[in-house]
Amino acid sequence: MKPSISPRGQRMPASPIRKLMPLAVEAKKRGVRVLHLNIGQPDLETPAPMRARLAQVERTIAYSPSQGTPEFLDFLAGYYRRYGIELEASQLVATTGGSEAILFALFAATSDGDEALTVEPYYTNYNSFATLAGVRLVTVPTRGEDGFHLPGREAWERALTPRTRLVILCNPNNPTGTVYSRREVETVAAFCRDHGLFFVSDEVYREFVYDGQQAISALSLPGFEEQVIVVDSLSKRYSACGIRLGCLATRNPEVHQAALRMAQGRLSPPGLAQLAALGAAELGPDYFDAIRAEYQMRRDVLYAGLTSIPGLFLRKPEGAFYFVARLPVEDAEDFARYLLSEFSHEGATVMVAPAAGFYATPGAGRDEARIAYVLKREDLEEAVRVLAVALPAYRAARGLAATVGVPAVG
């Protein structure tokens, strides 16, 4: 008798960021250069002092403590201290990327059948982990016209049910690039406190804020210590996505202990990654300034280029390295497939992530795409040229009217 996977296994969603990858592979086989605006994989160098630490690998690459090595936990405490955030080692658990920190937070705070609140569009993998956890992701809408800023408290109150256990927010936001103000973050924290919810704050883009502004860490809000669980990652901060290292930071001892027990269940976080991470302590204070300047330039280049394309709509976001842009198409996934399968311009094409996978509401975001600016200037400029030619070509190929600048016909 053939066994079947479970309803939970069946519900597990494919990644909207990665599912078109086979088409990109095919395009490359045809000799087409694919400009990857679909994935948050920076092209910057992982700092040399981090890579250099790998020469110090021990003769036996042993399990590290489940919580992380004392040296890495010290490194993390020092990192937060520079933001004025005091954390003890007993408030930190090293994780396998930010991903595992999301998993620990969700599983500590919820049981099967519970609900988690977030905004829409949201980081798509929240849905993956919620599906694993048997948790329904309930969304509060945000709009491109408002720069995807948060709605007022009444929207959160309307979404609340007796099964709501937490709010999870990414700030600076993936996929929209929005940076929430102190007032916005405090509104969510107060909502959580008043209803006994956890506030899971995903702050992996903390350094990626432009125009002299700063992101507000939920850990810096006095009076919300019991609510806040921060999930964090070194991936973007140090252009080191492949090491898979992050942490869960909370001043709620019950959450910390539950996360630690889960950490024991999976034995230890990656050891080579923890070794490499220590090299980041050698980086000067100007490291992030240079990174920030580079991404701000890229944002400005891509924003200027994209807004010059007729019918394409986006507001300039404050942080991270993504836009969610409305395209003059009915179905951004069909357009993304077209780009990879049917189109090239001067030997190149562009890969974007269709935004529908970042929405829970059926049909929402269908004409939007997430576009990352993780490539160097010349590549971004080339991507703009490709998209400027591709959009009218696509509309012609699909029999759509040539005139755009008005919302695409639904």
Add this chain to the structure above:
Amino acid sequence: MKPSISPRGQRMPASPIRKLMPLAVEAKKRGVRVLHLNIGQPDLETPAPMRARLAQVERTIAYSPSQGTPEFLDFLAGYYRRYGIELEASQLVATTGGSEAILFALFAATSDGDEALTVEPYYTNYNSFATLAGVRLVTVPTRGEDGFHLPGREAWERALTPRTRLVILCNPNNPTGTVYSRREVETVAAFCRDHGLFFVSDEVYREFVYDGQQAISALSLPGFEEQVIVVDSLSKRYSACGIRLGCLATRNPEVHQAALRMAQGRLSPPGLAQLAALGAAELGPDYFDAIRAEYQMRRDVLYAGLTSIPGLFLRKPEGAFYFVARLPVEDAEDFARYLLSEFSHEGATVMVAPAAGFYATPGAGRDEARIAYVLKREDLEEAVRVLAVALPAYRAARGLAATVGVPAVG
């Protein structure tokens, strides 16, 4: 209002292997040398060609494909081929240690409220992942007197309920060291096939089989392709526990696809680990022979030593690097705490893992400990001397009769 962690978060068990670690840290602070027989952390060298690969790290340590790098998937296929097991890349998913492979297998095969069958004693972290998954671990007893070999099919039939979704077995076994025969493995596979269950076979100790015997991989059984999910790890095989790299291997396409979607949700397995792993391809065929000879010698030394201690009972196991021994004490956890807190012999003491955490049945295994032979010969000999002195000293300290050799009074 202060939020509480969920019932699921509360149920999450602490590791019986790691929970006494703070006592070991205290003992070391007092200058006592602690011989770690509690944890399967080999003291052997991670092969130099694996460590050498880290010098080839790329300028940007990028995400790898969610499924694993093509090179690592090729390496895995080649590894299995040497055991006569043909697997395509499309039947493999690289995972963050064997741990994540267990998680993927459980979550693909079950929903909240389902049941999983295993033997007792079992690898304790099955309980951790089952708790995360909301799955009840239902156990079939095995006995030290039988060398912890499997019971007949009728025991499995008795444990079956309409909620049973899978059997999970570790072969060679952690914690008992038992290696199941072909007949034993086929009996379980046939039970699974007849009832439409998955057979999750944890084979991370495949190479650790002594006296010229061999472990039977569930992947080598014809006719059970739909049933079998193998979880595997490089940790023990290459003395590289800290890299956190393993895989999930299955010929069931539905399971593979579900595991791949989960893999996409957490983005990618550790990149540095996959790089290091490729160095293992340079190891000659005698690599495992030498490792096997070393562990067989260690097993024989420790077995001879332990069985010379009055009142201590164990059968000689065939594989892995653990014993489950019955001690002449009522409560092995109390004895383990005594060893770390109140005892030392010539400046040394021993840490063991109380076996109760490897049992689901309340009270079962209370007088047993898991003892790993991952240390070099002299350390094992010293550990035996420590235990030989510690057991009578403990019995005196706790007011137990000096005479042993009969079962400890319950």
